Amino acid sequence: MEKRHDTYGELTPEMFRVVGPRLAESDQMPKKTVSFWKEVWYRFRQNKLAVSGVFILAIIALLAIFVPEFSQYSYRDQLGVYNEAPSKEHWFGTDDLGRDVFVRVWYGARISLFIGITAAIIDLIIGVLWGSISGLFGGRVDDIMMRIVDILSAIPYLLVVIILLVVMEQGLLPMIIALSITGWVNMARIVRGEVLSIKNREFVLAARTLGASNWHLIVRHIIPNALGAILVTMTLTIPTAIFTEAFLSFLGLGVNQPIASWGTMASEGMGGLRVAPWRLFFPAFFISLTIFAFNAVGDGLRDALDPKLRK
Amino acid sequence: MLKYIIKRIIHILIALFLIVTATFFLMKAAPGNPFANERDFPPEIEANLNAKYGLDNPWYIQYKDYLINTLKFDFGESMKYKERSTNDIIAEGFPVSLALGLEAMLIAVGLGILFGIIAALYHNRFPDYIATTIAVLGISVPSFVLAGLMQYFISLKLGLFPVAGWNGFKYTVLPALAIALTHAGYIAKLVRSSMLEENHSEYVKLARAKGLGKWTIVFKHTLRNALMPVITYLGPLTAGVVTGSFIIEQIFAIPGLGRHFVQSITNRDYTVIMGTTVFYAIILMFAVLIVDILYTIIDPRIKLKGGGRK
Numbered sequence: 001m002e003k004r005h006d007t008y009g010e011l012t013p014e015m016f017r018v019v020g021p022r023l024a025e026s027d028q029m030p031k032k033t034v035s036f037w038k039e040v041w042y043r044f045r046q047n048k049l050a051v052s053g054v055f056i057l058a059i060i061a062l063l064a065i066f067v068p069e070f071s072q073y074s075y076r077d078q079l080g081v082y083n084e085a086p087s088k089e090h091w092f093g094t095d096d097l098g099r100d101v102f103v104r105v106w107y108g109a110r111i112s113l114f115i116g117i118t119a120a121i122i123d124l125i126i127g128v129l130w131g132s133i134s135g136l137f138g139g140r141v142d143d144i145m146m147r148i149v150d151i152l153s154a155i156p157y158l159l160v161v162i163i164l165l166v167v168m169e170q171g172l173l174p175m176i177i178a179l180s181i182t183g184w185v186n187m188a189r190i191v192r193g194e195v196l197s198i199k200n201r202e203f204v205l206a207a208r209t210l211g212a213s214n215w216h217l218i219v220r221h222i223i224p225n226a227l228g229a230i231l232v233t234m235t236l237t238i239p240t241a242i243f244t245e246a247f248l249s250f251l252g253l254g255v256n257q258p259i260a261s262w263g264t265m266a267s268e269g270m271g272g273l274r275v276a277p278w279r280l281f282f283p284a285f286f287i288s289l290t291i292f293a294f295n296a297v298g299d300g301l302r303d304a305l306d307p308k309l310r311k
Numbered sequence: 312m313l314k315y316i317i318k319r320i321i322h323i324l325i326a327l328f329l330i331v332t333a334t335f336f337l338m339k340a341a342p343g344n345p346f347a348n349e350r351d352f353p354p355e356i357e358a359n360l361n362a363k364y365g366l367d368n369p370w371y372i373q374y375k376d377y378l379i380n381t382l383k384f385d386f387g388e389s390m391k392y393k394e395r396s397t398n399d400i401i402a403e404g405f406p407v408s409l410a411l412g413l414e415a416m417l418i419a420v421g422l423g424i425l426f427g428i429i430a431a432l433y434h435n436r437f438p439d440y441i442a443t444t445i446a447v448l449g450i451s452v453p454s455f456v457l458a459g460l461m462q463y464f465i466s467l468k469l470g471l472f473p474v475a476g477w478n479g480f481k482y483t484v485l486p487a488l489a490i491a492l493t494h495a496g497y498i499a500k501l502v503r504s505s506m507l508e509e510n511h512s513e514y515v516k517l518a519r520a521k522g523l524g525k526w527t528i529v530f531k532h533t534l535r536n537a538l539m540p541v542i543t544y545l546g547p548l549t550a551g552v553v554t555g556s557f558i559i560e561q562i563f564a565i566p567g568l569g570r571h572f573v574q575s576i577t578n579r580d581y582t583v584i585m586g587t588t589v590f591y592a593i594i595l596m597f598a599v600l601i602v603d604i605l606y607t608i609i610d611p612r613i614k615l616k617g618g619g620r621k
Contacts, residue, residue: 093512155330155592156554156591156601157550159554161331162588163334163337163584163588243453246455253576266455284453288451288456289452292450
């Protein structure tokens with residue numbers, strides 16, 4: 001600062017030089033362009049909670065895949081030691097039928113995650129198709145399709161699921177069907193909203209004038225642009241499905257024995273809470289951890305995709 | 312506004328019709344029936360039972376009867392317990408569930424707002440971390456696990472509250488808490504983020520410049536605006552409290568409607584299942600409608616125009 005004061009008014013020609021046009025440099029792009037997804041990824045990485053969520057989910061998924069394969073016990077082996085506390089032999093103890101809780105927890109993880117992810121994928125497919133068709137076609141079609149969505153979403157979700165499960169035989173498939181029968185409504189709404197905002201942009205108009213079909217528009221333009229919102233909705237659907245499954249297991253509507261899901265294990269563990277608290281604790285802990293992780297990732301994604309919404 | 316309400320009521324009526332129809336046909340198709348438990352049924356008795364419940368009519372007559380009865384709020388008699396109608400069960404169980412539900416909602420909203428305010432006021436400091444952790448725990452831990460843990464530690468080990476039953480205020484505390492905590496967590500999250508947003512606004516700066524205290528600003532200025540998202544959450548909250556009661560009433564042996572509903576599911580008591588479902592559906596859908604209308608009254612910035620929000 002001071003130096004500048006000293007030299008003020010004493011500008012001499014020696015202090016300047018002719019730079020001339022820098023052709024080589026100005027032809028290049030000033031900086032490498034950062035793509036949208038790279039930026040999202042950068043913002044996502046800054047969010048410690050979301051990143052730890054990803055790690056937690058990865059570890060849970062790996063354990064769910066490998067533990068049941070490589071364990072010396074199977075989830076249905078009855079080992080003759082009943083309600084034994086956690087030990088070196090049985091890390092998470094054994095249950096009332098003498099089954100190893102550690103193996104059952106990771107086997108249950110498979111079932112719970114499978115239910116959650118499949119239900120979310122079904123929601124995704126129906127919701128995206130419904131929403132994009134409704135938004136793209138507009139007019140009459142949109143009216144009718146959206147009225148159907150309005151009516152379906154007026155119906156309390158859990159009541160439908162319960163009624164369906166009462167009627168169907170218990171099992172994995174009925175559970176998934178019940179969970180996704182009206183679950184897609186939310187996704188359809190969100191996708192429609194995205195479509196409506198994308199539809200009138202210039203690039204869609206350009207594609208239309210070039211003769212692109214509706215299908216092409218949906219697959220190549222609408223879905224990639226709505227991907228962010230879709231992803232967030234999906235990461236938040238999975239924990240809801242896992243939660244609901246646990247809830248239904250508790251009502252006795254879950255998957256059948258000896259198949260274990262976290263929900264069935266926890267509800268069985270409730271019965272033996274006084275004798276063997278670990279039977280409730282471990283499945284309940286992993287349900288909570290998974291739901292926490294999915295929520296953290298979902299929130300992180302939402303913030304990363306739309307920094308304006310950042311809380 | 313009126314147009315919007317009428318439109319919503321029409322949606323609700325169509326949805327109700329769908330529910331009634333769907334439950335009817337699903338129950339028709341369901342495996343097993345409530346008489347299946349008692350073996351060695353003489354055919355005459357079975358024919359009598361079928362006649363009593365109208366099961367010997369062709370399906371369209373049954374369907375028509377069912378629709379008409381539903382319109383008259385007559386949900387038929389229990390197939391499991393003789394001489395008990397579904398309406399009796401609802402009349403007996405609903406007041407209990409309503410009391411529990413209202414208490415749970417009060418706790419959820421109260422705790423949620425309190426934690427949200429604390430978290431926002433001490434943003435990124437110790438109280439914030441504690442409040443946020445509790446909120447996250449509330450959201451992530453399933454309510455039945457929470458109920459089990461509370462029964463085990465608070466009732467059994469510490470003996471602070473009765474383990475189960477329904478006999479006065481003391482008995483309501485734990486179940487209401489178990490239902491409420493999940494929702495308190497969500498509300499705390501909502502309040503925290505909207506309070507933080509409000510804290511950056513000009514009017515808060517002005518209030519601070521005037522020298523108002525922290526809490527005065529909260530209660531006089533920010534809280535009102537920060538509560539808007541909470542009102543949107545009231546609809547899902549009602550639904551959550553109702554469905555939460557299914558499990559919690561079971562765990563705490565509370566003679567509410569939720570417990571009867573779950574029992575009727577276990578018993579395959581079809582008339583009760585159908586009746587209770589329709590009853591729940593009516594309650595829930597109108598609760599959501601009322602919340603939506605309330606929302607516009609409280610926040611005049613929102614104009615409802617036809618179609619469904621949310």
